[in-house]
Amino acid sequence: MxxxxxxxxxxxxxxxxxxxxxxxxxxxxxxxxxxxxxxxxxRRKGYLMEGGxxxxxxxxxxxxxxxxxxxxxxxxxNNPVFVKDPIYTLMDGKGEPIELFRDLSKLGKGAGVGRLRFFVSCFRHFHTPIQDLPGMKSRYPRRFNPWEYVQMLPAVLLTPYLMIISGYRLLNRVRDKRLRNLLYAVCDPEVNALSYVYTLSTFAAEGESGYxxxxxxxxxxxxxxxxxxxxxxxxxxxxxxxxxxxxxxxxxxxxxxxxxxxxxxxxxxxxxxxxxxxxxxxxxxxxxxxxxxxxxGEHCMFLGIGVKANLQAYPRSMQMIFDPPLEAAGRSYNFLIVNNYSRNTEYAPEGCTVITSLLGGWSYGYWKAAREDGTYKEKKEAVIQAFIERVKRYIPEIEGNIEVTDLATPLTYERYCDTFEGSYMTHWMPGKxxxxxxxxxxxxxxxxxxxxxxxxxxxxxxxxxxxxxxxxxxxxxxxxxxx
Ligand SMILES: Cc1cc2nc3c(=O)[nH]c(=O)nc-3n(C[C@H](O)[C@H](O)[C@H](O)COP(=O)(O)OP(=O)(O)OC[C@H]3O[C@@H](n4cnc5c(N)ncnc54)[C@H](O)[C@@H]3O)c2cc1C
Missing domain, CATH: 3.50.50.60 (FAD/NAD(P)-binding domain)
Structure with missing residues (x-):
């Protein structure tokens, strides 16, 4: 057949x-x-853009x-998994960078932190169950293990609550503003808190959610x-x-x-x-x-920059805070994760580094209009320049050393993969x-x-x-x- x-x-x-x-x-x-x-x-001019x-x-x-x-x-x-730890490092220009480690006890004891840790601990055994369809013949049947489901019970009980609130609301209880800004990096805080807690719980599990x-x-x-x-x-x-x-x-x-x-x-x-x-x-x-x-549509703009500089002195994944916000494609970004691939030696020519960022949020209409009025290229360049302008405050080495830039918009995803309005994935919004x-x-x-x-x-x-x-x-x- x-x-x-x-x-x-x-x-x-x-x-x-x-x-x-x-x-x-x-x-x-x-x-x-x-x-x-x-x-x-x-690849662009020898730099690997990790757009996935x-x-x-x-x-x-x-x-x-x-x-x-x-x-x-x-x-x-040929693709061993690398498990980064710390997961994210806050760069806000306000004192020493702070880091989010997989061991969440390192978050300290500040207000709201214990509650977050409790939620994450309830998700310790939570995962997508992978079952066999009833009535189907299988050469290697997966045995039903009731214990697998019993262990997930604490997470299941919390789920109805976490489904109706956003990541932002969940994190509101964390009083320390710098810590809160760091925690926003885990998962888009606009989506429901279930996605947030589940993602953080996978980071907290040893060796899980690697690259x-x-x-x-x-x-x-x-x-x-x-x-x-x-x-x-x-x-x-x-x-x-x-x-x-x-x-x-x-x-x-x-x-x-x-x-x-x-x-x-x-x-x-x-x-x-x-x-x-x-x-x-x-x-x-x-x-x-x-x-x-x-x-x-669920959109993102994916930005990659090839820099002729070794950036190993900087963390792998930086949660950069922008005050005032970075304005790009009609949206404001108070923070963005900037990924630094300087330690992935295959990803750039020797002594060079590729850095990337993902600018989320609805932007399909903006780019569609730009395509129609002939300003698409110019507007892409404006987003790249606005980004560089902000990032160089934290990484001055990029000034004058940029060899290649690349911006994928929702129109890029639409053109190559024909996703709906150039969607890049699906999100689950609070209460929806x-x-x-x-x-x-x-x-x-x-x-x-x-x-x-x-x-x-x-x-x-x-x-x-x-x-x-x-x-x-x-x-x-x-x-x-x-x-
Ligand atoms: C920048 C970025 C970062 C991401 N980060 C992560 C992450 O860290 N972790 C994670 O889990 N997920 C991540 N995702 C999401 C993840 O990559 C997607 O959810 C997943 O790859 C979707 O796979 P899919 O097979 O459902 O759909 P698609 O990848 O959309 O596959 C559909 C395929 O169908 C093809 N196609 C379309 N129309 C036709 C046609 N008419 N005929 C033939 N072929 C057709 C497309 O070209 C495409 O290859 C990220 C995505 C992006 C873009």
């Missing part, structure tokens, strides 16, 4: 590994020239996600290599244009040059986009209408519901990717990719083979 997977982002690649192992003839169609989707890194992974959940065997990363070859010998050396592109290429070594095929620069169901229940996937037949299709591009563009008629199911109405696509739409048609599971990043991409193949196996009465 043949399955076509649309998209070679992390969810598509993971689906492809499991589908191929389970015996399906597997073809992946990818619009872009490389694997990884938005989880990618690229900043931390990866599942870098320790204690977290069940680790099994997926290992089974699919995402993590292997695979070689970056996003190496990890994506590792999974792509697993797909091809198993006999699967990936066609780059081959966007799917339409998916049509045939009367016998099989499918045709149309590309610019061919009509490809398949018994099943797994759609892994941004589901908010797929529902309107990949089918003969836009999908009109209740969930699809809700998605159309409620889903907002998530509006996702179902992993199983019907027999033979499945969705995977970040808008099919809980919010945010690579874990839902991985879990939904695996889950889509489990549905496929159950529907076609095929044994699921994971390794």
């Amino acid at each position: 043949r399955v076509i997977i649309v998209g070679a982002g992390i969810s598509g690649l993971i689906s492809a590994v499991y589908a191929r192992r389970s015996g399906f003839e597997t073809l992946v169609l990818e619009k872009a020239a490389n694997p990884g989707g938005v989880s990618t890194s690229w 992974i900043h931390w990866l959940i599942g870098t320790t065997p204690e977290n069940p996600l680790h099994e997926i990363w290992k089974e699919t070859g995402a993590l292997q010998e 695979p050396e070689g970056g996003s592109i190496r990890m994506a290429q590792n999974i792509a290599d697993t797909v091809t070594s198993l006999g699967g095929e990936i066609r780059y620069r081959t966007p799917a244009e339409q998916i049509r169901e045939l009367p016998d229940g099989s499918y045709v996937v149309k590309t610019a040059t061919e009509e490809l037949r398949a018994d099943a299709v797994i759609v892994t591009l941004d589901a908010r986009k797929a529902i309107d563009k990949l089918f003969p008629e836009p999908l009109q199911d209740r969930w699809a209408r809700k998605m159309r109405k409620k889903v907002l 519901a998530l509006h996702n696509a179902p992993v199983r739409y019907k027999k033979g048609l499945y969705f995977a990717g970040q808008r099919t599971a809980y919010s945010g990043g690579l874990p839902p991409a991985a879990v939904s990719g695996r889950s889509a193949v489990q549905h496929l196996c159950r529907d076609f009465d095929v044994e699921f083979v994971s390794r």
